[in-house]
Amino acid sequence: MANRNNHHTSPSGDLSSIRVTRKHFLRFALLAAVGAVATEGGAAFLLFFKAKKVGAFGGKIVAGRVEDFPVGSVTRFQEGRFYLSHTPDGFVALYQKCTHLGCTVPWKPEDASEDDLANKGRFNCPCHGSIFNRYGVRKAGPAPRPLDIFPVSIVDGKVVVDTDPNKAIQRSAWDPKHAVKA
Template sequence: MKLNRRKFIKRILIVAASIEAVFLLKDGVSKVDTSSSKELFNAGKADSFEKNKLYPFSTGQFFLKRFEDGGFLAMSVKCTHLGCVVNANSKTGGFNCPCHASQFNKFGEVLSAPATRPLDIFPISIEKGEVLVDTRKPVKRSSYNKSQLTYA
Protein backbone atom coordinates (compact mmCIF):
# COMPACT_ATOMS: atom_id res chain seq x y z
CA MET A 1 0.00 0.00 0.00
CA LYS A 2 1.42 3.29 -1.10
CA LEU A 3 1.04 6.24 1.31
CA ASN A 4 1.18 9.68 -0.23
CA ARG A 5 1.55 12.96 1.59
CA ARG A 6 -2.20 13.74 1.62
CA LYS A 7 -3.13 10.36 3.16
CA PHE A 8 -0.33 10.66 5.71
CA ILE A 9 -1.45 14.11 6.90
CA LYS A 10 -5.09 12.96 7.00
CA ARG A 11 -4.18 9.99 9.22
CA ILE A 12 -2.07 12.18 11.54
CA LEU A 13 -5.01 14.57 11.95
CA ILE A 14 -7.40 11.69 12.69
CA VAL A 15 -5.04 10.28 15.31
CA ALA A 16 -4.59 13.71 16.94
CA ALA A 17 -8.36 14.32 16.98
CA SER A 18 -8.94 10.87 18.47
CA ILE A 19 -6.41 11.47 21.26
CA GLU A 20 -8.01 14.86 22.02
CA ALA A 21 -11.48 13.27 22.12
CA VAL A 22 -10.28 10.64 24.60
CA PHE A 23 -8.90 13.35 26.92
CA LEU A 24 -12.09 15.41 26.66
CA LEU A 25 -14.25 12.39 27.49
CA LYS A 26 -11.98 11.38 30.36
CA ASP A 27 -12.11 14.89 31.89
CA GLY A 28 -15.88 15.09 31.50
CA VAL A 29 -16.44 11.73 33.18
CA SER A 30 -13.91 12.16 35.99
CA LYS A 31 -15.09 15.56 37.19
CA VAL A 32 -17.00 15.27 40.43
CA ASP A 33 -19.85 17.65 41.12
CA THR A 34 -18.89 19.56 44.25
CA SER A 35 -21.86 21.92 44.17
CA SER A 36 -23.53 20.03 47.00
CA SER A 37 -20.54 20.28 49.31
CA LYS A 38 -20.21 23.65 51.00
CA GLU A 39 -16.97 25.50 51.29
CA LEU A 40 -17.59 27.84 54.17
CA PHE A 41 -15.19 30.46 55.43
CA ASN A 42 -15.34 30.72 59.22
CA ALA A 43 -15.12 34.45 59.97
CA GLY A 44 -15.32 34.00 63.74
CA LYS A 45 -17.75 34.33 66.63
CA ALA A 46 -20.75 36.53 65.85
CA ASP A 47 -20.53 38.35 69.17
CA SER A 48 -16.88 39.33 68.52
CA PHE A 49 -17.91 41.70 65.71
CA GLU A 50 -18.75 45.25 66.79
CA LYS A 51 -21.87 46.87 65.39
CA ASN A 52 -21.49 49.41 62.60
CA LYS A 53 -17.99 48.22 61.72
CA LEU A 54 -16.37 46.79 58.58
CA TYR A 55 -14.01 43.80 58.68
CA PRO A 56 -11.85 42.97 55.64
CA PHE A 57 -11.06 39.30 54.98
CA SER A 58 -8.44 39.26 52.23
CA THR A 59 -8.06 35.47 52.35
CA GLY A 60 -11.80 35.03 51.85
CA GLN A 61 -11.99 37.86 49.29
CA PHE A 62 -14.80 39.71 51.07
CA PHE A 63 -15.67 42.51 53.47
CA LEU A 64 -17.88 41.57 56.40
CA LYS A 65 -20.03 44.45 57.60
CA ARG A 66 -22.01 44.35 60.81
CA PHE A 67 -24.68 47.01 60.79
CA GLU A 68 -26.14 48.98 63.70
CA ASP A 69 -29.14 46.62 63.96
CA GLY A 70 -26.79 43.61 64.28
CA GLY A 71 -27.22 42.29 60.73
CA PHE A 72 -24.26 40.90 58.78
CA LEU A 73 -23.52 41.40 55.08
CA ALA A 74 -20.54 39.81 53.27
CA MET A 75 -19.62 41.82 50.16
CA SER A 76 -17.10 40.81 47.52
CA VAL A 77 -13.88 42.82 47.27
CA LYS A 78 -14.20 42.75 43.46
CA CYS A 79 -15.61 45.78 41.67
CA THR A 80 -18.55 44.85 39.45
CA HIS A 81 -17.14 46.95 36.62
CA LEU A 82 -13.95 45.05 35.74
CA GLY A 83 -13.08 43.06 38.85
CA CYS A 84 -10.50 45.34 40.46
CA VAL A 85 -10.13 45.04 44.24
CA VAL A 86 -12.06 47.84 45.97
CA ASN A 87 -10.80 49.73 49.02
CA ALA A 88 -12.79 50.63 52.10
CA ASN A 89 -13.48 54.36 52.42
CA SER A 90 -13.29 55.26 56.11
CA LYS A 91 -14.80 58.74 55.53
CA THR A 92 -18.01 57.55 53.86
CA GLY A 93 -18.14 54.01 55.23
CA GLY A 94 -18.38 52.77 51.65
CA PHE A 95 -15.92 51.53 49.04
CA ASN A 96 -13.81 53.01 46.23
CA CYS A 97 -12.44 51.28 43.15
CA PRO A 98 -8.89 52.47 42.49
CA CYS A 99 -8.93 51.40 38.82
CA HIS A 100 -11.80 53.41 37.33
CA ALA A 101 -13.12 55.47 40.29
CA SER A 102 -16.41 53.64 40.89
CA GLN A 103 -17.80 54.37 44.34
CA PHE A 104 -20.12 52.29 46.50
CA ASN A 105 -22.02 53.08 49.70
CA LYS A 106 -21.90 51.04 52.93
CA PHE A 107 -24.43 48.56 51.47
CA GLY A 108 -22.30 48.09 48.34
CA GLU A 109 -24.69 50.07 46.12
CA VAL A 110 -23.24 52.13 43.27
CA LEU A 111 -22.78 55.83 44.02
CA SER A 112 -20.76 56.69 40.90
CA ALA A 113 -20.07 54.89 37.61
CA PRO A 114 -18.63 53.12 35.66
CA ALA A 115 -19.87 50.21 37.81
CA THR A 116 -23.54 49.58 37.01
CA ARG A 117 -24.58 47.22 39.81
CA PRO A 118 -23.86 46.77 43.53
CA LEU A 119 -21.00 44.70 44.87
CA ASP A 120 -21.75 40.99 44.84
CA ILE A 121 -22.57 39.38 48.18
CA PHE A 122 -21.86 35.98 49.68
CA PRO A 123 -24.45 33.93 51.60
CA ILE A 124 -23.92 33.92 55.37
CA SER A 125 -25.06 31.35 57.89
CA ILE A 126 -24.57 31.45 61.62
CA GLU A 127 -24.08 28.09 63.30
CA LYS A 128 -23.20 27.63 66.96
CA GLY A 129 -22.43 31.34 67.20
CA GLU A 130 -19.93 31.21 64.31
CA VAL A 131 -20.31 33.42 61.23
CA LEU A 132 -19.85 31.19 58.16
CA VAL A 133 -19.53 32.77 54.72
CA ASP A 134 -20.06 30.69 51.55
CA THR A 135 -17.39 32.16 49.25
CA ARG A 136 -17.94 29.58 46.52
CA LYS A 137 -20.42 31.56 44.43
CA PRO A 138 -20.96 35.31 44.72
CA VAL A 139 -24.58 36.41 44.45
CA LYS A 140 -25.25 39.13 41.88
CA ARG A 141 -27.84 41.69 42.88
CA SER A 142 -29.46 44.77 41.40
CA SER A 143 -29.94 46.67 44.65
CA TYR A 144 -29.65 46.40 48.42
CA ASN A 145 -32.53 44.84 50.31
CA LYS A 146 -32.74 44.37 54.09
CA SER A 147 -33.51 40.70 53.48
CA GLN A 148 -29.87 40.29 52.36
CA LEU A 149 -28.74 40.75 55.98
CA THR A 150 -28.16 37.75 58.23
CA TYR A 151 -28.80 37.98 61.97
CA ALA A 152 -27.26 36.01 64.82
Protein backbone atom coordinates in the same frame (compact mmCIF):
# COMPACT_ATOMS: atom_id res chain seq x y z
CA MET B 1 28.31 -33.93 42.37
CA ALA B 2 29.52 -30.41 42.76
CA ASN B 3 27.23 -27.66 41.59
CA ARG B 4 29.29 -24.62 40.52
CA ASN B 5 26.24 -22.41 39.99
CA ASN B 6 24.66 -23.11 43.27
CA HIS B 7 24.97 -19.89 45.25
CA HIS B 8 22.90 -21.27 48.01
CA THR B 9 25.67 -23.47 49.27
CA SER B 10 28.77 -22.25 50.88
CA PRO B 11 31.25 -23.69 53.25
CA SER B 12 29.73 -21.87 56.15
CA GLY B 13 26.18 -21.44 54.85
CA ASP B 14 26.38 -17.74 55.71
CA LEU B 15 26.72 -16.39 52.17
CA SER B 16 23.27 -17.51 51.07
CA SER B 17 21.63 -16.13 54.14
CA ILE B 18 23.44 -12.82 53.64
CA ARG B 19 22.37 -12.67 50.00
CA VAL B 20 18.77 -13.49 50.82
CA THR B 21 18.76 -10.99 53.63
CA ARG B 22 20.25 -8.27 51.45
CA LYS B 23 17.79 -8.98 48.65
CA HIS B 24 14.88 -8.84 51.04
CA PHE B 25 16.27 -5.78 52.67
CA LEU B 26 16.60 -3.94 49.37
CA ARG B 27 13.09 -4.94 48.39
CA PHE B 28 11.79 -3.82 51.75
CA ALA B 29 13.69 -0.52 51.50
CA LEU B 30 12.28 0.10 48.05
CA LEU B 31 8.74 -0.60 49.22
CA ALA B 32 9.26 1.60 52.25
CA ALA B 33 10.50 4.45 50.05
CA VAL B 34 7.57 4.08 47.67
CA GLY B 35 5.22 3.96 50.64
CA ALA B 36 6.74 7.08 52.15
CA VAL B 37 6.43 8.98 48.88
CA ALA B 38 2.85 7.80 48.45
CA THR B 39 1.99 8.76 52.01
CA GLU B 40 3.56 12.19 51.67
CA GLY B 41 1.86 12.67 48.35
CA GLY B 42 -1.45 11.65 49.87
CA ALA B 43 -0.96 13.97 52.80
CA ALA B 44 -0.06 16.84 50.49
CA PHE B 45 -3.11 16.05 48.37
CA LEU B 46 -5.38 16.11 51.41
CA LEU B 47 -3.81 19.28 52.76
CA PHE B 48 -4.26 20.96 49.40
CA PHE B 49 -7.95 20.18 49.31
CA LYS B 50 -8.40 21.00 52.94
CA ALA B 51 -6.77 24.38 52.30
CA LYS B 52 -9.04 24.91 49.33
CA LYS B 53 -12.15 24.00 51.23
CA VAL B 54 -11.66 25.47 54.66
CA GLY B 55 -10.43 28.93 55.47
CA ALA B 56 -9.51 29.98 51.96
CA PHE B 57 -11.24 31.55 49.02
CA GLY B 58 -13.59 29.08 47.37
CA GLY B 59 -14.54 27.35 50.61
CA LYS B 60 -16.40 28.14 53.81
CA ILE B 61 -14.72 30.59 56.14
CA VAL B 62 -15.49 31.01 59.80
CA ALA B 63 -15.20 34.78 60.16
CA GLY B 64 -15.57 34.89 63.95
CA ARG B 65 -18.09 35.22 66.72
CA VAL B 66 -21.12 37.43 66.12
CA GLU B 67 -20.19 39.75 68.98
CA ASP B 68 -16.79 40.43 67.40
CA PHE B 69 -18.48 42.56 64.74
CA PRO B 70 -20.44 45.56 66.02
CA VAL B 71 -23.14 47.07 63.84
CA GLY B 72 -21.51 49.47 61.39
CA SER B 73 -18.22 47.55 61.32
CA VAL B 74 -16.56 46.49 58.09
CA THR B 75 -13.93 43.77 58.41
CA ARG B 76 -11.67 42.62 55.64
CA PHE B 77 -10.95 38.91 55.06
CA GLN B 78 -8.12 39.01 52.60
CA GLU B 79 -7.85 35.22 52.20
CA GLY B 80 -11.55 34.97 51.54
CA ARG B 81 -11.63 38.05 49.29
CA PHE B 82 -14.62 39.56 51.05
CA TYR B 83 -15.60 42.20 53.58
CA LEU B 84 -17.94 41.33 56.38
CA SER B 85 -20.26 44.26 56.90
CA HIS B 86 -22.61 44.28 59.87
CA THR B 87 -25.59 46.40 58.94
CA PRO B 88 -28.63 47.09 61.16
CA ASP B 89 -30.45 44.47 59.05
CA GLY B 90 -27.79 41.81 59.62
CA PHE B 91 -24.55 40.56 58.11
CA VAL B 92 -23.55 40.77 54.47
CA ALA B 93 -20.33 39.39 53.03
CA LEU B 94 -19.32 41.72 50.22
CA TYR B 95 -17.22 40.21 47.43
CA GLN B 96 -14.23 42.50 46.96
CA LYS B 97 -14.40 42.23 43.17
CA CYS B 98 -15.68 45.43 41.58
CA THR B 99 -18.84 44.88 39.56
CA HIS B 100 -17.50 47.18 36.86
CA LEU B 101 -14.37 45.47 35.51
CA GLY B 102 -13.31 43.30 38.42
CA CYS B 103 -10.69 45.35 40.26
CA THR B 104 -10.20 44.66 43.96
CA VAL B 105 -12.12 47.32 45.83
CA PRO B 106 -10.40 48.60 49.00
CA TRP B 107 -12.21 49.77 52.11
CA LYS B 108 -11.30 53.37 52.92
CA PRO B 109 -12.01 53.89 56.63
CA GLU B 110 -10.99 57.55 56.54
CA ASP B 111 -13.03 58.59 53.52
CA ALA B 112 -16.38 60.29 53.99
CA SER B 113 -19.17 57.83 54.66
CA GLU B 114 -21.88 57.16 52.08
CA ASP B 115 -24.36 55.77 54.60
CA ASP B 116 -25.82 56.83 57.93
CA LEU B 117 -24.07 54.20 60.05
CA ALA B 118 -20.93 56.24 60.64
CA ASN B 119 -19.31 59.49 59.60
CA LYS B 120 -16.41 57.82 57.85
CA GLY B 121 -15.75 54.79 55.72
CA ARG B 122 -16.67 53.64 52.22
CA PHE B 123 -15.40 51.46 49.41
CA ASN B 124 -13.51 53.27 46.69
CA CYS B 125 -12.50 51.41 43.54
CA PRO B 126 -9.12 52.70 42.35
CA CYS B 127 -9.67 51.75 38.71
CA HIS B 128 -12.51 53.99 37.57
CA GLY B 129 -13.74 55.58 40.77
CA SER B 130 -16.83 53.58 41.68
CA ILE B 131 -17.87 54.19 45.28
CA PHE B 132 -19.91 51.84 47.46
CA ASN B 133 -21.29 52.22 50.97
CA ARG B 134 -21.33 49.72 53.86
CA TYR B 135 -24.25 47.94 52.25
CA GLY B 136 -22.16 47.47 49.12
CA VAL B 137 -24.54 49.76 47.26
CA ARG B 138 -23.01 51.85 44.47
CA LYS B 139 -23.08 55.58 45.19
CA ALA B 140 -20.96 56.84 42.28
CA GLY B 141 -18.96 55.67 39.28
CA PRO B 142 -19.50 53.27 36.38
CA ALA B 143 -20.20 50.04 38.36
CA PRO B 144 -23.53 48.69 37.05
CA ARG B 145 -24.75 47.20 40.34
CA PRO B 146 -23.91 46.84 44.04
CA LEU B 147 -21.02 44.64 45.16
CA ASP B 148 -21.94 40.98 44.94
CA ILE B 149 -22.46 39.07 48.18
CA PHE B 150 -21.57 35.60 49.42
CA PRO B 151 -24.03 33.44 51.39
CA VAL B 152 -23.74 33.96 55.15
CA SER B 153 -24.90 31.62 57.89
CA ILE B 154 -24.71 31.76 61.66
CA VAL B 155 -23.46 28.50 63.15
CA ASP B 156 -23.03 28.12 66.92
CA GLY B 157 -22.81 31.89 67.35
CA LYS B 158 -20.21 32.23 64.59
CA VAL B 159 -20.48 33.94 61.24
CA VAL B 160 -19.70 31.56 58.38
CA VAL B 161 -19.23 32.76 54.82
CA ASP B 162 -19.34 30.52 51.75
CA THR B 163 -16.86 32.05 49.30
CA ASP B 164 -17.60 29.78 46.38
CA PRO B 165 -17.60 32.33 43.52
CA ASN B 166 -20.31 30.32 41.78
CA LYS B 167 -22.59 31.11 44.71
CA ALA B 168 -21.95 34.86 44.68
CA ILE B 169 -25.27 36.70 44.54
CA GLN B 170 -25.78 39.62 42.19
CA ARG B 171 -28.05 42.40 43.39
CA SER B 172 -29.70 45.36 41.76
CA ALA B 173 -30.29 47.28 44.99
CA TRP B 174 -30.14 46.92 48.76
CA ASP B 175 -32.66 44.41 50.05
CA PRO B 176 -32.75 43.74 53.81
CA LYS B 177 -33.62 40.15 53.00
CA HIS B 178 -30.03 39.68 51.78
CA ALA B 179 -28.70 40.42 55.25
CA VAL B 180 -28.46 37.60 57.79
CA LYS B 181 -29.53 38.32 61.35
CA ALA B 182 -27.48 36.90 64.17
